[in-house]
Amino acid sequence: MAGIYLHIPFCRKACHYCNFHFSTLLKNKNAMVDAILKEISREAYKLKGQPVETIYFGGGTPSLLTEEELDHLMEMLFRSFDVSAGAEITFEVNPDDITRESLAAWKKSGINRLSIGVQSFRDEDLAWMNRAHNSGEALNGIQLARDAGFNNLTIDLIYGTPGLSDKAWEENVQKAISLGVPHLSCYALTVEPKTRLEKMIRTHQAADTDPEQQSRQFLLLMDWLRAAGYEHYEISNFARPGFRSRHNSAYWQGVPYLGFGPGAHSYNGKTRSWNLANNALFMQGIEKDIPVSEEEVLTTSNRINEYIMTSLRTAEGMDMRKISDEYGDEYAKAVGDRIGKYQSSGQLIQENGVIRLTNEGKLFADGIAADLFC
Structure with a gap:
């Protein structure tokens, strides 16, 4: 068995804390999709004979894809790989992209699991993070997704942000529980190099993170979600019975996966490779049919340590x-x-x-x- 990851490197806004590869210049989105389609076509042989059990659209913001762009990608994936019946197909979405129309298009394309980038149900937190949505859109998006038949949902939440009280953190977690969200990915705020947040802290425009606060809020999180019936199956991930992320679980179990798009990684048990994290160079390489990735052969120590x-x-x-x-x-x-x-x-x-x-x-x-x- 194997998995597939597609990196969609576009966002409407740059969140202050994010160090993932993305661009806010959306004019090249269609050309990027064409490049990823070509990459899939030329690299598909690497999973020949292996059933694909999971597909994951990450980013960036995959929900910026048009219905036509998503359909082209899905058609290519199903034409190029042996996608198993019942494969888990996850699509990362921002709350402000969720409408009845978009949900219908995602479901029609074959998406059966949504990862909604909520981060917080508090407007003050979202503004501080420079998120593109507000709390109302987050709540409405979750409800619309449930109404559309997307029962396999996960949301992201961030804790340990400067000024986030334990009470406010509890309100965030309890809101997710009350909404019946079956899977939560919860992360302590990390200050990554070369992000807007790192510069804000370095220039004293924002307070730094507090390790004691983050540790305390993580311990509280584990208590609250255990009491609510969630299984803590990975450090940052909690699920109701039957709702673990099959894609991420495969990563942790060492299952091979193939990544497409700029910055995407691939792994086959013996080697690990990663694509250029540069949109222009990635597209140029695909167009000229030259390599767009680097590779390392994993030593025995590498494999044990992983x-x-x-x-x-x-x-x-x-x-x-x-x-x-x-x-x-x-x-x-x-x-x-x-x-x-x-x-x-x-x-x-x-x-x-x-x-x-x-x-x-x-x-x-x-x-x-x-x-x-x-």
Whole structure:
């Protein structure tokens, strides 16, 4: 099995915190779609014979695609790949793009899961982030999507923003619960280099993030969603039973995937590649039929470290037997020798050879994983 990711690199506005690859110059959108269509045609052989179980449209803002542009992409995907019946097909949308007409077009094209970029139900937060929508559009968009038959929904929420009180954060989370949203992706605000937010903080136009606030709000989040019946199946992801993201879960399980569009990544278990994160150079390369990506061959240590990083973030945890069986006892011993201190501190637990993070450990997931690297 395999997955496909399409990166649609356009947005109406630049959110202050975002460091994803995108452009606000929409005049080249149709030409970019043509380039991605050509890329799919020339790279499809890489998944020959493999059933495609998931397709994910990310960005950027895929909901900026016209009905015709989306139909062309979907037709090419189904013509070029063995897309399984019942494949999960996710489409990222902004609340201000959701209308009865757009929902009908998305459903008609074959989209069966929507990822709605809410970020917050509070207008003051959305204005601070420089989002293109308001809280009313977020609420209305979720309701319209449900009315249109999109029951498989996920929304993004951001916590740990300067000035966000615990009470305000709770109101955001409880609003999502009350709306019956079956999947939530919740992220601590991260100050990325070369973003508007980084410059605002550096020039004292905005307050910096507070690690204590972010840790506290993450712990509260876990408590609230557990009480509401959500499964915390990955560090940033929570789902009602049956509503895990199949696409992202495949990433974490090491399933191969093929990425299309500028900045998109691909992985086949042995190599990882990434496309040029430059719209003009990407389109020129596709037009001239020259490579638009770079590739690295993954070493044994690379593969083990990726497994450590991804597995520790999931509810299933890190299986020491898998490391031993696939990579050798010496690697399993090297990892095992460093686990004890985290068990003693209450950040890791071990059951039948499976290592999992405790709630306290989840606060330090990346650092713990890095310390266990081979």
